[in-house]
Amino acid sequence: MAAKTLTIDGKQISAEEGETILFAATEAGIKIPTLCHLEGVYDIGACRLCLVEVKGTPKLLPACTVKVAEGMEVSTDTERLRKYRRMTLELLFAERNHICAVCVANGHCELQSLAYGCGLEHVHYDYLFPRWEVDNTHRLFGMDHNRCILCTRCVRSCWHIEGAGTKNVSGRGAKSKIITDLNQPWGDSESCTECGKCVMSCPTGALFRKGSTVAESVRDRSKLEFIVNAREKKQWNA
Amino acid sequence: MDETMILNDLLQVKDHELAAQKKIVLRCCLAAGCISSNSKGVKEQLDKAVADAGLQDEVEVRGVGCMKLCCDGPLVQADPQNKLFIKVTPENAPAIVSALKGGKTNLEMGDPNASFFTKQLSIVLANSGIVDPERIQSYIAADGYLALHEVLNEMAPKDVVEVMVKSGLRGRGGAGFPTGLKWGTVAKSSGAKKYVICNADEGDPGAFMDRSVLESDPHSILEGMAIAAYAVGADQGYIYVRAEYPLAISRLQLAIKQAKQMGLLGAGIFESPFNFNIDIRIGAGAFVCGEETALMMSVEGKRGTPRPRPPFPAESGLFGCPTLLNNVETFANVPAIYRQGAEWFAGIGTEKSKGTKVFALAGKIKNTGLIEVPMGTPLRTIVEEMGGGAPDGGKIKAVQTGGPSGGCIPSQHLDTPVDYESLGKLGSIMGSGGMIVMDETTKMVDVARFFMEFCMDESCGKCIPCRAGTVQMHNLLDKILKRKATARDLATLEELCDMVRNTSLCGLGQTAPNPTMSTLRFFRNEYEELLQPDTFNPPTHGAAARHESATK
Numbered sequence: 001m002a003a004k005t006l007t008i009d010g011k012q013i014s015a016e017e018g019e020t021i022l023f024a025a026t027e028a029g030i031k032i033p034t035l036c037h038l039e040g041v042y043d044i045g046a047c048r049l050c051l052v053e054v055k056g057t058p059k060l061l062p063a064c065t066v067k068v069a070e071g072m073e074v075s076t077d078t079e080r081l082r083k084y085r086r087m088t089l090e091l092l093f094a095e096r097n098h099i100c101a102v103c104v105a106n107g108h109c110e111l112q113s114l115a116y117g118c119g120l121e122h123v124h125y126d127y128l129f130p131r132w133e134v135d136n137t138h139r140l141f142g143m144d145h146n147r148c149i150l151c152t153r154c155v156r157s158c159w160h161i162e163g164a165g166t167k168n169v170s171g172r173g174a175k176s177k178i179i180t181d182l183n184q185p186w187g188d189s190e191s192c193t194e195c196g197k198c199v200m201s202c203p204t205g206a207l208f209r210k211g212s213t214v215a216e217s218v219r220d221r222s223k224l225e226f227i228v229n230a231r232e233k234k235q236w237n238a
Numbered sequence: 239m240d241e242t243m244i245l246n247d248l249l250q251v252k253d254h255e256l257a258a259q260k261k262i263v264l265r266c267c268l269a270a271g272c273i274s275s276n277s278k279g280v281k282e283q284l285d286k287a288v289a290d291a292g293l294q295d296e297v298e299v300r301g302v303g304c305m306k307l308c309c310d311g312p313l314v315q316a317d318p319q320n321k322l323f324i325k326v327t328p329e330n331a332p333a334i335v336s337a338l339k340g341g342k343t344n345l346e347m348g349d350p351n352a353s354f355f356t357k358q359l360s361i362v363l364a365n366s367g368i369v370d371p372e373r374i375q376s377y378i379a380a381d382g383y384l385a386l387h388e389v390l391n392e393m394a395p396k397d398v399v400e401v402m403v404k405s406g407l408r409g410r411g412g413a414g415f416p417t418g419l420k421w422g423t424v425a426k427s428s429g430a431k432k433y434v435i436c437n438a439d440e441g442d443p444g445a446f447m448d449r450s451v452l453e454s455d456p457h458s459i460l461e462g463m464a465i466a467a468y469a470v471g472a473d474q475g476y477i478y479v480r481a482e483y484p485l486a487i488s489r490l491q492l493a494i495k496q497a498k499q500m501g502l503l504g505a506g507i508f509e510s511p512f513n514f515n516i517d518i519r520i521g522a523g524a525f526v527c528g529e530e531t532a533l534m535m536s537v538e539g540k541r542g543t544p545r546p547r548p549p550f551p552a553e554s555g556l557f558g559c560p561t562l563l564n565n566v567e568t569f570a571n572v573p574a575i576y577r578q579g580a581e582w583f584a585g586i587g588t589e590k591s592k593g594t595k596v597f598a599l600a601g602k603i604k605n606t607g608l609i610e611v612p613m614g615t616p617l618r619t620i621v622e623e624m625g626g627g628a629p630d631g632g633k634i635k636a637v638q639t640g641g642p643s644g645g646c647i648p649s650q651h652l653d654t655p656v657d658y659e660s661l662g663k664l665g666s667i668m669g670s671g672g673m674i675v676m677d678e679t680t681k682m683v684d685v686a687r688f689f690m691e692f693c694m695d696e697s698c699g700k701c702i703p704c705r706a707g708t709v710q711m712h713n714l715l716d717k718i719l720k721r722k723a724t725a726r727d728l729a730t731l732e733e734l735c736d737m738v739r740n741t742s743l744c745g746l747g748q749t750a751p752n753p754t755m756s757t758l759r760f761f762r763n764e765y766e767e768l769l770q771p772d773t774f775n776p777p778t779h780g781a782a783a784r785h786e787s788a789t790k
Contacts, residue, residue, distance in 0.1 A: 046701045087737045
């Protein structure tokens, strides 16, 4: 493999032929925002957050799929790109029901941290407030479509890391939906191996382990009462 | 018929077909448009009327493809009398047959010498309405497959590419990429297996050019694909056609079967080492599958969503192999270019846009139908002379080209020549050939909303700008139309147009803002008239109202 030298944000770097701009930038310590990218599965260039400007190319290019080339001059953080990234995030927040305060991923959400990162405090678009269901039929996991951003990380890890092929996409446009098998309840899935890779790959709180949701964080106060009763009244009533 | 065909066999078929030709030919349109107004019944009754009059030896009733003037269908044309019968019903059949023999008739007649016909130049549609699309012999009689023979026997693949480069043909799917350059790139790409794909997933609202070509002259597509396959070194072709075109599919299936039987497809065509097969793949109704990378995903049996380019299909396309993908009309041009030469083709049209372009003329216009004109023909000629202007003396307001990816050209620009560059300068595109005429009654914001709704519904949902952006843009246009929007909403709409155009993954999203942007460019006043003043109205209920009543 031949080495290529290129400039990213004015910084001269060398990369191996066949590497993506995203990989080369990350190696050089330059952070490009991503959402659909996930180490370990192939890239699809769908979220458009990693779009960069390449000198001599009129179109913006996704850093996750475009390979480095000799002499390439890449800009990853121009005013225009920052504006587009912000708008992309706003579109996502307006699209489904992202209520951080009651979300399992609050504080660990990639969408949330990207929004913090670009100082997003206000969404300019009308919230669509769609009605999406929650699939709680699985023994171990749940899927809340209200929080899904359709990055398809779960689909790709299910097919290409686990090899189960349980997750897929149905419908199109804003009606696209992550489905299990042939759009069956997750709990009825025969192909699901319960490996949990989809949950590991989800950037938001759309996929979660049961027991981790806000509604399930019920404090078990009866234990306290039990101990007090046992100590003071010598009653061992469970 | 023999398995392998040689030139003599082909010429024999041609001679036999020409010799069997009867003195009078009654051509009856059997394309989808006329069939929908019962042209099949017309054909049946014409056959019967000819038999009843005892004229079977003199008169042939030929089912043909599109005869172009769709608004007056079903059409029947008599040769050599050069009589065009319009709006024919099965009951008219005996009168038509008697008219052939000089009988008086009060049937509705069209004028074959009207500008609608005389201003046309037929290359792609040369056989349309002339040959019987269900008989390969009819195509061969019109010099069909002669170009393929010449290419296979007298030219090296690189010379074939060279001719295409010289012809100056550009992709007729809409973007206008030079066809010769594309062929050359695929030819140079290394790979043991290569594919040729014909994109017949025509989906623009109001466009029916490709359907007409497929229904009227399917063999020209097969021949064009075979020539292309030889040039680039492919041995397998696919025609990706939408399921909504059942007649086109059945005629293609029949054409492929007939070509295989005659040895014009298959192994060792014309005793050369060239093998080529064509299979049909039927689309399931997604507009986005007309986008080349989504189309290939669909052919592979996967969900039809686009993928980023590079790599381009010429390097890595179908099943990861180098793939040549051209539109129906592009392939339909190919046989004529090799029969009549690159110089002849390059002599037609403008400096940068060669040849002709087929348009489906629709909307608020008198003569709707199919037209083929040399590139560079002014829009005014098409709309006013050929199309006959707006019906009932109305005034033409704009012409929409390029469907949901195109724009509206206002009437003050009607003298614009139809070519890739001129239309691009006006913020529209050549597109695949839909041409929708709008008169004074058309509201441009409504037009913009219609196309935005189309793109919103047809977005595949893969990339965020197109999936979520089209929804927001549609809602904003809706808000404007309902007189609920302010100048701030209009600014948000324009900002989104710019963003979706520049950040979307594929052509669908990148061009989805075009109808909105072009109507904003030429008809901004229509938007502004609908805007509400941007003033703050204090709430009449809720906290502020409660506060007010409490302090009273």
